[in-house]
Amino acid sequence: MSDNHNESFRLHSPEFNQLNRKLDRRNFLTKTSLGLGALALGSLIGNRVLGKVSGVVTNDLATATLEEEILRAIPHFAPKAKRVVYLFMSGGPSQFETFDYKPKLAGMFGQPLPDSVRQGQRLTAMSANQSIFPVVPSAYKFSQYGQSQTWISELLPHTAQVVDDLCIIKSIHSEAINHDPAITFFQTGTQLPGRPSIGSWVSYGLGSDNKNLPTFIVLVSKNGVKDQPLYARLWGNGFLPSEHQGVQFRAGKDPVLFLDNPEGYDGKDRKEMLDYLSKLNTMQNEPYGDPEVQARISQYEMAYRMQTSVPEVMDTSSEPDEVFELYGPDSRDPGTYAANCILARKLLEKDVKFVQLYHQGWDHHGGLPAGIKKQCKDTDQATAALVKDLKRRGLLEDTLVIWGGEFGRTVYSQGKLQPNDYGRDHHPRCFTMWMAGAGVKPGISYGETDDFSYNVVKNPVHVHDFQATLMHLLGVDHERLTFKFQGRRFRLTDVQGNVVRDILT
Amino acid sequence: MILLAFNVAGFIGRFHPVLVHMPVGILMLAALFIALSVYDRFKSLKVAITISLVTGMVSAVASCVTGFLLSKTDSYESTLLFKHQWYAIAVAIVSAIVLYLHLKNRETRWGAGLMVLLVMITGHLGGSITHGSDFLTKAFSSGGGGSDPFGKPIPNVQETVAYTAIIKPILDSKCLSCHGPNKQKGRLRLDDPSFILKGGEDGAAVIAGKPLESALMKRILLSRENKDHMPPPEKPQLTKQDIDLLNWWISTGANFDRKVKELEQSDKIKSILKSLESEKAVEEIPLSDVPEQPVEKGSEEAIQKLKERGIAVVPIAQNSNYLSANFVAVEGFNPKDLQLLEPVKKQLIWLKLGNMAVTDDALESLGKLSNLRMLHLQKTKITDQGLPQLIKIQELKFMNLGGTNVSAKGVEQLKGLKNLRQLYLYQTSISAEELNNLKKLFPKVEIEAGGYQVPALDGDTTVLKGPITK
Numbered sequence: 001m002s003d004n005h006n007e008s009f010r011l012h013s014p015e016f017n018q019l020n021r022k023l024d025r026r027n028f029l030t031k032t033s034l035g036l037g038a039l040a041l042g043s044l045i046g047n048r049v050l051g052k053v054s055g056v057v058t059n060d061l062a063t064a065t066l067e068e069e070i071l072r073a074i075p076h077f078a079p080k081a082k083r084v085v086y087l088f089m090s091g092g093p094s095q096f097e098t099f100d101y102k103p104k105l106a107g108m109f110g111q112p113l114p115d116s117v118r119q120g121q122r123l124t125a126m127s128a129n130q131s132i133f134p135v136v137p138s139a140y141k142f143s144q145y146g147q148s149q150t151w152i153s154e155l156l157p158h159t160a161q162v163v164d165d166l167c168i169i170k171s172i173h174s175e176a177i178n179h180d181p182a183i184t185f186f187q188t189g190t191q192l193p194g195r196p197s198i199g200s201w202v203s204y205g206l207g208s209d210n211k212n213l214p215t216f217i218v219l220v221s222k223n224g225v226k227d228q229p230l231y232a233r234l235w236g237n238g239f240l241p242s243e244h245q246g247v248q249f250r251a252g253k254d255p256v257l258f259l260d261n262p263e264g265y266d267g268k269d270r271k272e273m274l275d276y277l278s279k280l281n282t283m284q285n286e287p288y289g290d291p292e293v294q295a296r297i298s299q300y301e302m303a304y305r306m307q308t309s310v311p312e313v314m315d316t317s318s319e320p321d322e323v324f325e326l327y328g329p330d331s332r333d334p335g336t337y338a339a340n341c342i343l344a345r346k347l348l349e350k351d352v353k354f355v356q357l358y359h360q361g362w363d364h365h366g367g368l369p370a371g372i373k374k375q376c377k378d379t380d381q382a383t384a385a386l387v388k389d390l391k392r393r394g395l396l397e398d399t400l401v402i403w404g405g406e407f408g409r410t411v412y413s414q415g416k417l418q419p420n421d422y423g424r425d426h427h428p429r430c431f432t433m434w435m436a437g438a439g440v441k442p443g444i445s446y447g448e449t450d451d452f453s454y455n456v457v458k459n460p461v462h463v464h465d466f467q468a469t470l471m472h473l474l475g476v477d478h479e480r481l482t483f484k485f486q487g488r489r490f491r492l493t494d495v496q497g498n499v500v501r502d503i504l505t
Numbered sequence: 506m507i508l509l510a511f512n513v514a515g516f517i518g519r520f521h522p523v524l525v526h527m528p529v530g531i532l533m534l535a536a537l538f539i540a541l542s543v544y545d546r547f548k549s550l551k552v553a554i555t556i557s558l559v560t561g562m563v564s565a566v567a568s569c570v571t572g573f574l575l576s577k578t579d580s581y582e583s584t585l586l587f588k589h590q591w592y593a594i595a596v597a598i599v600s601a602i603v604l605y606l607h608l609k610n611r612e613t614r615w616g617a618g619l620m621v622l623l624v625m626i627t628g629h630l631g632g633s634i635t636h637g638s639d640f641l642t643k644a645f646s647s648g649g650g651g652s653d654p655f656g657k658p659i660p661n662v663q664e665t666v667a668y669t670a671i672i673k674p675i676l677d678s679k680c681l682s683c684h685g686p687n688k689q690k691g692r693l694r695l696d697d698p699s700f701i702l703k704g705g706e707d708g709a710a711v712i713a714g715k716p717l718e719s720a721l722m723k724r725i726l727l728s729r730e731n732k733d734h735m736p737p738p739e740k741p742q743l744t745k746q747d748i749d750l751l752n753w754w755i756s757t758g759a760n761f762d763r764k765v766k767e768l769e770q771s772d773k774i775k776s777i778l779k780s781l782e783s784e785k786a787v788e789e790i791p792l793s794d795v796p797e798q799p800v801e802k803g804s805e806e807a808i809q810k811l812k813e814r815g816i817a818v819v820p821i822a823q824n825s826n827y828l829s830a831n832f833v834a835v836e837g838f839n840p841k842d843l844q845l846l847e848p849v850k851k852q853l854i855w856l857k858l859g860n861m862a863v864t865d866d867a868l869e870s871l872g873k874l875s876n877l878r879m880l881h882l883q884k885t886k887i888t889d890q891g892l893p894q895l896i897k898i899q900e901l902k903f904m905n906l907g908g909t910n911v912s913a914k915g916v917e918q919l920k921g922l923k924n925l926r927q928l929y930l931y932q933t934s935i936s937a938e939e940l941n942n943l944k945k946l947f948p949k950v951e952i953e954a955g956g957y958q959v960p961a962l963d964g965d966t967t968v969l970k971g972p973i974t975k
Contacts, residue, residue, distance in 0.1 A: 394907060
């Protein structure tokens with residue numbers, strides 16, 4: 001280590017010195033005479049930018065002010081949910097074989113879907129040209145479970161055990177009919193890409209109690225059938241500052257890419273290096289006030305803290321056998337849905353604000369009976385285990401668990417209906433999701449669909465309503481959490497969304 | 506440097522209430538002079554116009570600057586503030602334009618008129634910020650009804666006429682002060698069936714059978730911040746029960762003559778109706794996670810100290826001074842850290858200490874945090890000896906003791922916690938039998954101790970049923 005380590009900056013170029021000389025005569029006069037006016041004007045134009053230019057200059061925790069500014073404003077009211085785990089079943093799980101029991105279909109196998117039900121509604125290009133739309137009942141039996149006597153398919157025996165903790169919403173409806181727009185709609189409130197994901201909004205609005213881990217963490221199952229792609233923009237920050245994007249944790253040696261120290265470097269002076277870098281960045285940013293520079297600084301710091309916090313949280317070796325048994329045999333295999341569920345619970349215990357799991361493979365255009373059986377087997381036990389595990393640890397009290405896909409599936413068979421096989425096409429007009437935990441009424445079913453689960457007949461819940469309710473549970477008024485971008489204030493629910501008060505405790 | 510400037514700025518801002526009256530008076534006077542100078546005998550006022558416009562404009566600019574600085578020091582209602590701010594800036598600009606026109610000997614009367622209008626709007630908005638938006642109209646309002654429409658219990662509620670016995674009292678107490686015989690805001694009267702059916706200027710107030718399409722219900726259900734919400738935010742609001750009853754009445758056809766028993770009733774409505782028969786509400790009011798009464802702000806200094814220690818201290822909500830503290834990111838916990846919490850013990854209601862090396866000795870300082878409602882102590886080092894300290898926290902509603910060395914005997918000591926509703930004992934040595942006893946001992950408390958078994962399911966060998974064989 002050389003001697004000039006005690007100097008605040010080890011740099012002596014003329015450009016740097018000019019930058020470093022914070023207050024020369026000219027500067028002093030400009031800042032004192034015009035300062036007040038500039039202060040006022042700056043704040044009129046954009047509060048955030050001003051905060052960057054003035055207050056933060058010498059502050060080590062440069063990013064804290066932005067964060068705290070938001071924290072000061074939000075939550076709008078005391079939250080019921082302090083964290084969220086969102087189990088996203090990508091591909092569009094069929095409601096017929098899972099939660100939406102339609103006994104009247106049993107006698108209608110192969111009969112054409114009455115026009116009075118479909119009423120000329122649009123179909124996807126995949127089945128629009130079919131000459132008939134043969135109705136197909138669920139291949140699997142349903143029974144009633146729990147005190148609430150809720151009908152659940154035999155494919156979900158474990159979920160059936162926790163049904164009294166769930167609030168099953170059977171009347172969710174979406175606007176998009178294909179995967180990409182539909183999943184983007186669910187995640188960002190808009191079908192077109194480019195807006196922030198729900199988790200990013202939550203991160204932006206509420207921040208996190210735990211500064212050692214990202215606020216928004218994403219886990220993708222390795223054992224889901226990769227029929228429809230997932231891409232990082234689904235958990236992207238859109239126009240929000242980039243520290244709010246979801247951070248994907250992977251299975252295996254390197255849970256977060258590029259987080260480990262390179263070989264041959266012990267990392268001992270990392271903190272010093274980062275402090276120094278942060279000073280330089282802050283100083284360079286002083287004249288510009290670009291939030292992205294602040295985001296970069298905070299991301300470096302976060303990455304540094306994650307070097308210790310991530311290996312700790314990813315290590316499941318100290319979990320007792322009983323936990324693995326609860327989550328099922330897959331849970332010992334890192335990267336599976338079940339293992340991710342354990343991981344999610346560990347992250348929630350560490351007060352990570354928003355954990356989102358993705359499990360692909362629910363897009364059953366053909367071969368549905370076998371396909372959905374595999375999907376349920378891969379997810380059912382771990383899902384139920386997560387609910388139980390959170391409950392016994394006292395976490396379900398203030399953690400919101402959400403299960404659902406981007407749309408449902410049609411009552412008619414796509415392609416030729418065979419005696420032992422069928423498929424179902426995309427159906428956004430009604431499908432089933434469930435929520436459990438913080439602030440949600442347990443053991444109820446909400447909303448009803450018609451006998452063909454084709455249209456909602458009672459208590460419809462739009463995707464925006466779902467998002468509004470989710471934000472409400474977190475203590476955020478979805479109409480007030482906005483971000484100004486390109487001259488307009490944006491929000492998660494755009495100009496829609498009503499909180500579904502009927503399902504709140 | 507600039508930080509200091511900001512504090513000085515805050516001080517300067519406080520002159521706003523003094524300064525604002527100058528542009529109001531002077532600019533109005535200037536406008537009067539301009540108007541009068543049309544007449545020959547007031548021609549000599551020309552000089553005065555210049556003087557009054559200059560002073561008026563300067564004081565307007567000064568008011569803008571001070572007002573802006575003032576707005577940063579405290580939180581004001583943002584929409585009103587936004588309007589006030591920009592109207593004020595408009596006043597300053599328009600007065601400058603009028604001055605310019607005047608100096609160039611051009612026509613200034615239209616500009617002066619606009620200026621007067623803007624001054625009045627700005628002044629009104631400013632007044633609304635400080636005195637409340639209903640300050641002007643308060644003199645007229647008759648004070649509104651009581652908050653409870655049903656003063657006395659209604660005996661035999663099923664035999665009464667739904668409208669007269671239940672609905673009318675609600676409307677009378679919550680709506681009539683503005684929509685009654687004295688006043689008909691929006692041309693709506695709600696004191697007689699014929700008026701209710703007629704509705705107001707936006708059409709019918711009630712659509713029989715369709716509560717969610719009825720304007721009356723729509724307005725009531727809007728969030729309180731919404732400007733169309735009824736009753737206005739400062740008036741007594743409808744209770745949940747009032748809303749349920751109105752909703753029920755409209756959905757069953759908004760009939761004015763039928764008896765309660767002739768109308769279809771859900772279980773929920775039945776229980777509400779039943780509760781009207783007795784003196785007090787039957788329903789036990791659920792304990793809230795947040796105290797009802799407000800509290801003063803916690804010491805900034807103490808909060809700062811906590812934050813420096815890595816403890817996440819966050820207000821539980823906007824405009825609430827109650828705090829939650831979370832130790833999750835604290836490294837190297839020291840029992841002394843708990844003493845940092847004492848200065849904010851009035852404000853602190855949620856506390857998370859999970860996984861920290863909290864010992865029985867440390868619980869003594871914890872016992873002083875008498876306002877706690879939620880306490881997480883899972884996986885700490887506490888034992889039975891420490892638990893009596895926690896009895897002092899009488900407000901405690903939620904407690905997590907999972908993964909600690911407490912026994913059933915120790916937990917029994919918590920009997921004194923009258924408000925306890927949830928208790929978590931997962932991963933403790935408490936046996937199933939002891940747990941059952943505890944559940945009997947704490948009838949109001951939901952005790953959760955895990956112990957979930959994976960059920961033996963035949964689901965693993967599911968065979969397809971129905972027409973499909975695979």
